[in-house]
Amino acid sequence: MALIVQKYGGTSVGNPERIKNVAKRVAKFQAEGHQVVVVVSAMSGETNRLIALAKDISATPDPRELDVVISTGEQVTIGLLCMALKEAGVEARSYTGAQVRILTDSSFTKARILDIDGENMRRDLDAGSVVVVAGFQGVDEQGNITTLGRGGSDTTGVALAAALKADECQIYTDVDGVYTTDPRIVPEARKLDTITFEEMLEMASLGSKVLQIRSVEFAGKYKVKLRVLSSFEDGGEGTLITVEEDKNMEQPIISGIAFNRDEAKITVQGVPDKPGIAYQILGPVADANIDVDMIIQNVSHDGTTDFSFTVNRPDYDKAIKVLEQVKAHTGAREVNGDRTMAKVSIVGVGMRSHPGVASRMFRTLAEEGINIQMISTSEIKISVVIDEKYLELAVRVLHRAFGLDQAPA
Numbered sequence: 517m518a519l520i521v522q523k524y525g526g527t528s529v530g531n532p533e534r535i536k537n538v539a540k541r542v543a544k545f546q547a548e549g550h551q552v553v554v555v556v557s558a559m560s561g562e563t564n565r566l567i568a569l570a571k572d573i574s575a576t577p578d579p580r581e582l583d584v585v586i587s588t589g590e591q592v593t594i595g596l597l598c599m600a601l602k603e604a605g606v607e608a609r610s611y612t613g614a615q616v617r618i619l620t621d622s623s624f625t626k627a628r629i630l631d632i633d634g635e636n637m638r639r640d641l642d643a644g645s646v647v648v649v650a651g652f653q654g655v656d657e658q659g660n661i662t663t664l665g666r667g668g669s670d671t672t673g674v675a676l677a678a679a680l681k682a683d684e685c686q687i688y689t690d691v692d693g694v695y696t697t698d699p700r701i702v703p704e705a706r707k708l709d710t711i712t713f714e715e716m717l718e719m720a721s722l723g724s725k726v727l728q729i730r731s732v733e734f735a736g737k738y739k740v741k742l743r744v745l746s747s748f749e750d751g752g753e754g755t756l757i758t759v760e761e762d763k764n765m766e767q768p769i770i771s772g773i774a775f776n777r778d779e780a781k782i783t784v785q786g787v788p789d790k791p792g793i794a795y796q797i798l799g800p801v802a803d804a805n806i807d808v809d810m811i812i813q814n815v816s817h818d819g820t821t822d823f824s825f826t827v828n829r830p831d832y833d834k835a836i837k838v839l840e841q842v843k844a845h846t847g848a849r850e851v852n853g854d855r856t857m858a859k860v861s862i863v864g865v866g867m868r869s870h871p872g873v874a875s876r877m878f879r880t881l882a883e884e885g886i887n888i889q890m891i892s893t894s895e896i897k898i899s900v901v902i903d904e905k906y907l908e909l910a911v912r913v914l915h916r917a918f919g920l921d922q923a924p925a
């Protein structure tokens with residue numbers, strides 16, 4: 517007998533028929549003798565609808581009240597799923613985050629989980645009940661309802677699995693696992709049987725939307741056995757996210773290709789090259805709450821240098837405005853940029869032991885005449901910024917160049 521936490525995303529519970537299907541799957545696991553804790557998202561589109569509703573009332577909704585509103589989607593799903601389970605002859609009890617006592621800090625709309633009280637859940641499980649918990653929500657020390665950020669039900673699932681020391685956390689979604697890249701762009705993309713936490717973390721933060729980044733961090737930290745599976749197909753093994761790369765297996769050099777379309781590049785030209793200049797440029801950008809990603813400072817000529825960085829495209833106009841002011845008091849020559857950039861990243865722990873990965877990437881792009889505008893690397897990833905119009909081509913040729921369309925031997 518195993519204790520399994522299963523998380524179902526919005527599409528998997530998108531209508532009554534699908535909720536009944538989830539109930540069937542849960543019933544099957546229980547009939548096999550497992551204890552099951554289910555975490556659900558709001559029905560698909562519901563959280564967006566609630567946010568829009570709030571915005572109709574206030575352009576800048578009070579964060580505490582916003583959480584009161586947007587946490588309700590999940591509460592509907594837990595009740596409906598428990599009803600469906602009972603119809604299927606399975607004992608089930610629903611819990612909101614507060615009823616479990618998923619204690620979080622008080623950062624409304626992006627709260628962090630501090631502690632989970634497992635007692636109620638354990639008691640129900642031992643009594644033979646399925647436990648159904650609302651994802652994405654918690655409660656702070658003062659009893660305020662909090663939410664965990666978009667996609668936060670993944671994190672609820674992993675956190676419950678860690679707290680209950682579950683044997684496995686299964687994330688059911690509308691894809692049947694983690695792919696080498698987005699199959700909508702590369703039809704030859706393959707489902708991975710395993711991927712390491714480190715790789716998954718890079719993939720998630722570089723644009724792969726399968727799992728919320730924080731859930732992956734959490735699972736890595738607490739060594740939760742995490743698996744991504746399809747809620748629409750039975751019998752698949754999905755993708756297992758592993759702690760250690762399997763030492764006995766030949767690792768592929770690259771495990772996946774992630775990309776992000778929504779990038780923009782900004783260059784501040786002719787800034788005086790002296791201590792403090794990076795801070796003078798990026799300080800005001802950070803103060804304006806704009807995330808900066810890749811940063812490049814060139815070698816200087818005649819005491820001035822060029823300074824480039826990327827921001828998320830929706831922040832582009834705001835960033836340019838901030839920098840016009842920076843230009844005025846640093847004496848920079850010019851601020852310009854391009855809002856149609858994209859980032860393509862190759863990810864793989866195999867890079868550590870294989871030289872020449874970067875050069876193969878650059879050669880592949882060069883052969884297609886794709887100009888690389890910026891490069892950044894870490895131990896297990898190489899990212900390039902290119903013109904957005906070459907994004908799909910770049911992903912396709914890299915996928916082929918690194919042999920990702922072929923099943924590993």
Ligand code: ASP
Pocket residue numbers: 525526557558563564589651652665666667668669670
């Ligand atoms: N319902 C929330 C959202 O749409 C949380 C989740 O689905 O994970 O972001």
Ligand code: MG
Pocket residue numbers: 525526557667
């Ligand atoms: Mg989700």
